[in-house]
Amino acid sequence: MNSNEFLHLITPFKDKVFRLAKRLLVSTEEAEDAAQEVMLKLWNKNQSLSEYQSVEALAMTMTRNYCLDQLKSKRASNLQIVHQNFTNRDPSLQQQLEDADALDWVSKIINNLPEQQKMIVQLRDIEQQEFSEIAKILEMNETAVRVALSRARKTIRENMTKTHSYGIG
Amino acid sequence: MELDKIEQLLEKYFEGETTLAEEQQLKNYFSSAVVASHLQQYQPLFGYYAxxxxxxxxxxxxxKSNQNQPLKWISIAASVVILLGVGFFAFNHFSAIEKPSSELGTYDDPQQAFEQTQKALAMLSKQVNVGIGSMQYVQQYENTKDQIFITE
Structure with missing residues (x-):
C-alpha cells in the first residue's frame, strides 16, 4: 500500500479518531497528537492491515488504548495539567460554567463521566455506531455497553435537570 | 410526531434500548423548531451531539513522522558540538606548543646567544657566591676551634 492509498483508507474515520481522542484527553492539541500517533502506528502496520476485518475498528481501539495510556502516565506523574482537573469542585466556578453556552455545559457534563462511559457516549450518541461495533472497539460485551450507556445518559440527564431547574441551561 | 411517542422514545433512550434509527428520530425532533416546553431541557443535549x-x-x-524531526535536529546539534570540541582542542593544543618557544626567547645570532648565556651563568654563580660568602663565618669558627683544641 502506498501513502496515497493509505490516506484514502483513513479518510472516512480520521476525524472520528480525533474526536474520540479529544473526548478522552480534552485538549485539542493533545487529541491531534494522539490521532497523529495512531495513524502512524497504523501506517507502520501497513503490511498486516489487510488481515483485519475493519481497519476503522482497529484504529478506534488503538486510539482508546493510546489515550488511556496517556491519561495513566499523566496521572502517575506529579504534574497534573489535565484540563478536567479544573472542573466544578468549586461552586463559583460551576456558576461561571452554567452561565456559559448550554452546549458547552453539556460537554462539561460528559467530560465529567468516567472514561468508559465517556467513550460509549462518544461512540454511540455522537458517532452513531451500533452496539456490536462499540463492543468490539472497547473490548466489552454488548450488554455491558448498554448498561454503561444507560447509566451515562441518566447521569447526564440528572445533571441537566439540575441546571434546568435552577433556571439555567 | 406525537408527543407521547417522543416521551416513550426518550424513556427508552435513557434505558439504553433505542436503536440508531430511533435515536435519529429523537435528534430530528429536538432540532426542529417545535419542542414541547417540558422537553426543552433536553434540547442542548441533542444539539450538542450534532x-x-x-x-x-x-x-x-x-x-512524515514528527518524531524524526527532533532526532534530525539533535544530530545536527551533536555534530556542531563535536566540531567545536575538536576545533577548540586543536586550537589549544597547537598554540600550547608554540607558546614556550616564543616566551623562552631564542637567539639567531650565536654571539648574542653566547653573551646571554654568560650573563645568565654569571648571575647564577654570583648568587652561589653570596651563599658561600655567608659560610665564611663558619670557617672562622673552625679556625678558632683548632687554635684552642690542639689535636694530634
Whole structure:
C-alpha cells in the first residue's frame, strides 16, 4: 500500500479518531497528537492491515488504548495539567460554567463521566455506531455497553435537570 | 410526531434500548423548531451531539513522522558540538606548543646567544657566591676551634 492509498483508507474515520481522542484527553492539541500517533502506528502496520476485518475498528481501539495510556502516565506523574482537573469542585466556578453556552455545559457534563462511559457516549450518541461495533472497539460485551450507556445518559440527564431547574441551561 | 411517542422514545433512550434509527428520530425532533416546553431541557443535549459530530482537527494528518524531526535536529546539534570540541582542542593544543618557544626567547645570532648565556651563568654563580660568602663565618669558627683544641 502506498501513502496515497493509505490516506484514502483513513479518510472516512480520521476525524472520528480525533474526536474520540479529544473526548478522552480534552485538549485539542493533545487529541491531534494522539490521532497523529495512531495513524502512524497504523501506517507502520501497513503490511498486516489487510488481515483485519475493519481497519476503522482497529484504529478506534488503538486510539482508546493510546489515550488511556496517556491519561495513566499523566496521572502517575506529579504534574497534573489535565484540563478536567479544573472542573466544578468549586461552586463559583460551576456558576461561571452554567452561565456559559448550554452546549458547552453539556460537554462539561460528559467530560465529567468516567472514561468508559465517556467513550460509549462518544461512540454511540455522537458517532452513531451500533452496539456490536462499540463492543468490539472497547473490548466489552454488548450488554455491558448498554448498561454503561444507560447509566451515562441518566447521569447526564440528572445533571441537566439540575441546571434546568435552577433556571439555567 | 406525537408527543407521547417522543416521551416513550426518550424513556427508552435513557434505558439504553433505542436503536440508531430511533435515536435519529429523537435528534430530528429536538432540532426542529417545535419542542414541547417540558422537553426543552433536553434540547442542548441533542444539539450538542450534532455539533460534536462535526468537530474536526485543525491540522491535517501527515505521514512524515514528527518524531524524526527532533532526532534530525539533535544530530545536527551533536555534530556542531563535536566540531567545536575538536576545533577548540586543536586550537589549544597547537598554540600550547608554540607558546614556550616564543616566551623562552631564542637567539639567531650565536654571539648574542653566547653573551646571554654568560650573563645568565654569571648571575647564577654570583648568587652561589653570596651563599658561600655567608659560610665564611663558619670557617672562622673552625679556625678558632683548632687554635684552642690542639689535636694530634
Amino acid at each position: 455539533v460534536a459530530a462535526q468537530e474536526k482537527p485543525q491540522q491535517e494528518f501527515h505521514l
